[in-house]
Amino acid sequence: MDPAWISFTTDYGLDDGFVAACHGMIARLAPSARVIDVTHLVPPGDVTRGAHVLAQTVPSLPRGVHLAVVDPGVGTARRPIAIEAVDGGFLVGPDNGLLIPAAEALGGIRHAVHLTNTAWFAPQVSRTFHGRDVFAPVAARLASGAGLPAAGSEAAALVRLAPPHLLALPDGVSAEVLTVDRFGNLQLACVDGGLLDHRLLEINGRPAVVGGTFGDAAPGGLVVFTDSAGHLAVAVNGGSAADVLQVRAGDHVTVTHPS
Known part of the structure; x- marks a missing residue:
């Protein structure tokens, strides 16, 4: 060290x-x-x-x-x-x-x-x-x-935070929002797990594209991607996903395949 x-x-x-x-x-x-x-x-x-x-x-x-x-x-x-x-x-x-x-x-x-x-x-x-x-x-x-x-x-038995919510659904996942950064991007308590193999997804029922960066969505559109920490993330091209979806850290969102 x-x-x-x-x-x-x-x-x-x-x-x-x-x-x-x-x-x-x-x-x-x-x-x-x-x-x-x-x-x-x-x-x-x-x-x-x-x-x-x-x-x-x-x-x-x-x-x-x-x-x-x-x-x-x-x-x-x-x-x-x-x-x-x-x-x-x-x-x-x-x-x-x-x-x-x-x-x-x-x-x-x-x-x-x-x-x-x-x-x-x-x-x-x-x-x-x-x-x-x-x-x-x-x-x-x-x-x-x-x-x-x-x-x-x-020191024994250190205090640990409760694990974040993560639930598999038949068509996707329900995941806790771990963090919301200053741009309004959401980091979720899950990794890809195959979800990004689909071209389109829905976040709380709203359409979203799968991409690698913010500009892969149309202006104002939702995009789902893997962030720099390896977590599944949701953003809006030129906007705030937290504002669009009306969520904050600790809330749960669903990421599902379109029906």
């Missing part, structure tokens, strides 16, 4: 100083570390969205420490954890399901620790800002080469 890389994912937004405070803590403890900001625009408290963004991004990042904080349970009994992935990298954040998909994308979990060594934290820990006072210091220490076992005690 190159210990100089830390990726950083949160729902902190960009209007306040929260991200900068975490960067500052990292800079104090690991001044040679390089930080890649994945996003700080995860919808507030949306652990599922944060988990999907992180999991789909980490395979493209250098091996290092992946710091992620989407933590509506901050200050409660939820555990702070760090995970060593099979690829040799680390993930640091709350034990609320946020880190598990990313760890699986990096080959699986080799070791997990409940962060109980307060010597690794900031001198004073705010109950509402563990990103700065717990997770950022731990990430910095791991990036500097400190060994994970010293961070705390073994």
Whole structure:
């Protein structure tokens, strides 16, 4: 592992100083570390969205420490954890399901620790800002080469997100919308599975073409394709599939062959 890389994912937004405070803590403890900001625009408290963004991004990042904080349970009994992935990298954040998909994308979990060594934290820990006072210091220490076992005690039975809805239908599938990106494209909780062998499909009863990119549909038309993460996706050429279909993340859509 190159210990100089830390990726950083949160729902902190960009209007306040929260991200900068975490960067500052990292800079104090690991001044040679390089930080890649994945996003700080995860919808507030949306652990599922944060988990999907992180999991789909980490395979493209250098091996290092992946710091992620989407933590509506901050200050409660939820555990702070760090995970060593099979690829040799680390993930640091709350034990609320946020880190598990990313760890699986990096080959699986080799070791997990409940962060109980307060010597690794900031001198004073705010109950509402563990990103700065717990997770950022731990990430910095791991990036500097400190060994994970010293961070705390073994963590068993990590919290996992519920699996997304996916149901086979006689003529297609019913699938959960995993994410909606800023363009309104829908990423579904399924892969092709032969659906794209058909030239035409229906999404919630609306006609759609099968293609490889947005421009394969007529302007304003729906297109179904495999996205860059390997998931089945739905878009509108020049528009928003989320608006056209009136759906959002967590909703279910049907992808079926025309009758």
